[in-house]
Amino acid sequence: MLVTLIAAARSSSLDDARFGDNRPLDAAGWASVERAVPALAPLAAAELRYCSPTTGSRQTGDVLGLAPLAQPALRDCDMGRWQGLTLREATAREPAAVEFWFGDPRSAPHGGETLIAFVGRVGGWLDTRPAGPHGRVVAVTEPSVIRAAMLYALKAPPFAYWRTEVHPLSVVSLSGGGGRWNLRLG
Template structure:
């Protein structure tokens, strides 16, 4: 099986990124995804096409011609009471909690989902995907979900999550299945 993950186009300026955000694409995001159509539209040929339930993921998928089916397992990490806040706002209010969250992948000082649970949820989705006749799956989701998928596939230590960047409209391909995944670049 080949799973291609596409990072949703941006929904806000980089300085206004909020935890567990569900805003629609902003103007720059619309323009970026429209420019990406010639390169990414061929992915719509995949039999199985999904997206996270966020507005920006659905809109990115629709512009690309994917007509994706929303999957709850592809949603961003549940950030509990930090939802809708920027990292800067949370650091100003709860600096010790942020330190704990960044250092302990089992912690959830925000009352939401620990990093390890998030990575396991995304990995579970990968491992249980049905295989279409063509063996291809495409999903549009938040960059954080793609980071979690890469962590799962590579069996990388949890702190690798914090050292990985995924930009809007980045594409990552994973081949294999059920715990035997390989990261494909290029």
């Protein structure tokens, strides 16, 4: 099976990125996804097309012609009381808690989901994808979900999550299934 993940177009500047952001695409996001249509539209041939429940992911998928089905398992990490805050705001309010969160992937000082649980949830979604006749799946989701999927596929240590960057409209493909995934680049 081949699962292709597309990072949603941007809904805000990087400095204004918020935990659990559900804002619609901004003008730059709309323009970038429209420019990406020629390169990404062929992905609409996948038998199964999904998106995270966020507005920006849905809009990105719709512009690409995917008509994606929202999947709750593809939602961003539950950030508890930090939901809606920027990292800068969370750090200003709870500097020790943010430092602890970065240092321990089993911690959830925000009262939400741990990094370990988040990666496991995304991995569980990957492992339960039904294979279509050609085994092709495409999903538009937040960069954080793609980072979690890559960690799961590579069985990388949790701290690698903080060393992985996924930009808007980046495309990552994973081949395999059932807990045995390979990262496909290019």
